Every structure is written in C-alpha cells, then in structure tokens.
Amino acid sequence: MIRPNFLTASDRLELLSCVQRQREDHGVARRANALLLLDEGMSCAQIAKVLFLDDDTVRGWHKQYLAENWDAVAYDGWKGGQSRMTTAQEGNLCAWLEGRFCRSTVQIRAYVSSKYNIHYSHSGCIKLLARLGFEYRKPRALPRVADVEKQAAFIAFYESLLNNLPADEAVYFSDAVHPEYQSKPSHGWARKGSNPAIQTTSGRGRVNIHGALNLETFDAPFVEPTTVDGVSSVQLLAKIEARNPDKRIIHVIWDNAPYHKGPDVRAFLSRKKCRIHLIQLPPYCPHLNPIERLWAVMHSHVTHNRHYPTQKHFANAILNFMREVVPKQWLSFRDQVTDNFRIISHQNVRVLE
Template sequence: MIRAGFLSPSERRKLEACVRSHRAGHGVARRANAILLLDDGKSCQAIAEFLYLDDDTIRGWYKTYREAGWDALSVDGWKGGQSRMTSAQETELCAWLDGRFCRSTVEIRAHILKEFGVEYSHSGCLKLLARLGFEYRKPKGLPRVSCAEQQAAFIDMYERLLNGLGADEAVYFADAVHPEYQTKPSYGWVKAGSNPAVTTTSGRGRVNIHGALNLENFDAPFVEPTTVDGVSAAQLLAKIEARNPDKRLIHVIWDNAAYHKGPDVREFLARPDCRIHLIQLPPYCPHLRA
C-alpha cells in the first residue's frame, strides 16, 4: 500500500504546475496527476479507474518516480518501431497486393512469410497495410457486361437523331419497373431506454409499371399491368400515340426484352396508321437502359 504525503511541498508545486500547464504533453500531465492523487491518499485501483488505465501502470509510475524522480517519469520515451521489411520488400508487396483482392490478412501474412521470411501477427499486418496505404472496404458493383463500343455507337445514334429531329417528331425512353412495398426499419435518434416500433406489412406488395419518358417536355405516360408482357408493351405504345396527336413520328427507345419485340408489339406496329418508330437497344447492354 502506498502511503499518502510522500511529496514535499516543492515537489507537489512542481507537479501541480505540470498538470495545469498547457505546454505539457497529455501523457506527461496524466503521470503528474496520478502522482498527486497517490499523494492525496487515493489507491492505485481508484486512480486507474479514473484515468482509464490499469493499476499496474500506476504502480509502475510511482516506482519510477520514487527511484529516479520526476525527470525520469516526465520523459516520453516512446518511439515508433522500425519496419521489419525493407523498402524494396514493401514496394514488392504493394505491387503484389495491387494485382489481387485479398479478403483477409491470412493470405497476405502467408505471402510475406514465404517471400520475405518475415512473420506478422494479425494486428501487425493490419498496421503494416494501413501504413502502406491500404484499407479494408467493399468493392463497387459494376454491370455484368460493359461494352464501350456499343455505348459510343448508341450515343452517336442518339445525337444524330436529336440533331435531325423535326418539329412533328418526338423521342421517348421506355422500360418496365417493379417496385415493392415493404416496411424497412432504419436507425434514428430515440430516447435512451425507449423501445420504438413500426408496423410492418403483411407481405410484399409488388407493383408493375410499364412507362416512358420524354426528356424534352418530361411527359411520362405509363400503364400498370398485372404482368409486364407484350400486351402491356402495346398498351404503352398506344398511350404514347394518344398523348401526341400532333406528332407525325414518335421514336421510342427501349431495351431488347422479349416482350418488346413479341407478336403483340409487331401487330401494333403493322397498323397502317402507326406513328411509332421503335429503336431497340442492342442485346447485352443493360447499362444503356433508360
């Protein structure tokens, strides 16, 4: 047990000045504070709880102070450790990591041990990766198939279409969507101890919408079929025609879905007075959908 009152008045004034000083480092001021509290009669356990430390640390500080004085205890001797890998090895490791996606440090640590003969713990490997500029994150999802050539061809076609568009013509983008109605609780600020609740739906209510959009005037005709199919596609084309009685030609751009080129759509387009001109996107380009 450490007895109180072991500090002389001059020693106590010196430590109090350190605690109140704005120039003293945080760690140094904490040590001075701990020695003062010990001198006040507080236990190592109580001080450790107050400073969020362990009591052995407080005892170690007291021992250093009694044996070597404040000058020894006030020195912050912590220094960063030297990397166990050379600069060339770290460069080689970075190149290896850039060429693959490692989901854990197990593979990385095994590679370091095999190639460089250096063994890292899990935490040590995490620090190494952070110092080398790597972070643990989820990759961004990209479309399954991406075709830069088809994108460029579509953009060129679309620009030529707009540049040559007559006053009696219009352009619509069309597609089908299937939103679902479902309650999804989310995080928010509530009173501590309360137990908020939200009523959930009994099932997943799905809505089918087959719609189109004119980017010039933002006209958005749509139908709500029970099932999205060739019938709903023909109904949508009929609605687009009905909303544009003054247009001689209406260009409709939509994807290559089977119901967009089935018998119902072909029958609709075969009418003598049909004013719809379909432009179907090439297959395997889902990222070009309107």
C-alpha cells in the same frame, strides 16, 4: 529531471525522418517528436502540454528508449500497427495484394505470417495497408460486355436525332421496374446515439410498372401489369400514341428484352398508320436510359426509410408517385433525370476475375 542530448546521432536522424515523413504512423511520429523535444531540453510537462499528452506518458517513452532503444519505442502497442517489414517485404506484399482482391485482413495476415513470420492484429494490418496505399472499398459494377463503340455510336445517333427533331415528332425512353414490398434502410444524418431504425415488412410482393418518359415534357405514361411482357409492352405503346395525337412519329427507346421484340410488339408495329418507331439501346447499357434515373428518384421518395403497414399501402404509394408526384413536381427533380450520357469502359479499372 531528464538531461538533454541523450539521443545518438543516428537515432536523432531517424526520429527527424519519422516526424517529417508524411506517411508515418501518427502515433509513432508523436513519440519521435516527444523524444526530440526532450533531447533539446524541454521538460516532460512542457512537452505534454504542447502535444496534449500526459507527462507520465512522455516520461515512459524516454525510459523505454534508454532501456530498449528507438525500435522498441516505435513498435506500436497494437502488436503490428507499425510495420516491421523490410522495404523488399513490403514491395512483395504489395505485388501479392495487387494480384487478388482480399475481402478481409484474415487472408492478408495469414499470408504475412506464413511468408515472413510477422504477426499482425486486425487493426495493425489495417494501418499497414493504409500506409502502403491500399484502401477498403467495393468494386463498382461494370455493364457486361458493354461495347464502347456501340455506346459512342448510340450517343452520337441520339444527339443527332434531338438536334434534327421536327416539331411533329417526340422521343420517349421506356423500361420496367419492379419495386418490392420491403423496407429499404438508407443513409441519412442523425444525432449520435439516437439509433434510428425502420420497421421491417413480412411480405415479399412487388409492384410491376412498365413506363416511359419524355425528357422534354416529362410526360410519364405507364401501365401496371401483373406480368411485364409483350402484352404490357403493347399496352404501353398504345398509351404513348394516345397521349400524342399531334405527333407524326414517336420514337421509343428501350432495351433488348425479348418481350420488346416479340410477336405482340411486331403485330402492333405492323398496323397501318402506326406512329411508333422503336430504337434499341446497345446491349447491357442501362446507363443510357434516363428512365432508370427516374426509378432511382422514385425509390428515394417512396421506398427508402419508409415503412408501409400493408402491401396495398405500398402499392398505392408507388402509383401515387407516378400519377401525382411526377406530373406535378417534376421540376423539383428534373436535374436528377437527364440525358447527360457517358461512356462506360473497362479502361483505368482492374476487372476482377
């Protein structure tokens, strides 16, 4: 039987702080909790039942405490899961980490080892980083030199255009997409152990779609050129005009690709009674083009977690989505393709060099 009141006053305060400190390692807090309960007179069996442990485990922690003190019991069995660094060392490590973007613990462990002669395992280093407030994440992509003022100006212009749009005018967004004939695994729910898999493809061909989208009617004209260029741009603009015979002006908003401003497009716009009015998006702002969201819906419907035996089957599935699914089922994904724009800036982010 273990006698109570074996903890020193200082150790008892330390163990109480471990139990109450929210950021403390869970395993260390459980050991502290067990020793505190033993010190108050509970038996190993009672503590094991309360903490869902084995009573021999509790007995071993008590034995280790008497032989080696609390520091030994607090030390994680993973050789580094619990930090053995001082507060100053942890502060220096945080400053060092904030000055770089380490992709693995190898570099971090090497730094700690060389700087402080403290050695961590992989799992121990992960615990240390989590306790210090770091997480493993991927940086999000920021549009290159996307000017905040130009984004705001475009959004204001677009809202004004829609609010004052006469009945004999229409607005289309346009862009090109090039889905490749490749299997694209994507996340989904599956029963544990079922090991879902998708067959890969051997080809590397792709389908070129140069399309446009009217958010009011969800009209989505497109052409399927061999190459997306000035010729396909003119073909698309002509198709938009043909589908809107009652519109006096058709505003087409697209990006600054060279073929969107080339001689073929300029010649088309110079025609008498041309009804197309082109509007350029701000540079590096695909997030201001709703048709990009339509392409995302297309991929989720057609390419993600799907295998096509031949490139022809793949191309037919893409074209069927544009010809059949979009016109007939657009209400089902209308909320995913919107002009709910937002400004992307570099504020509140740490831009990696």
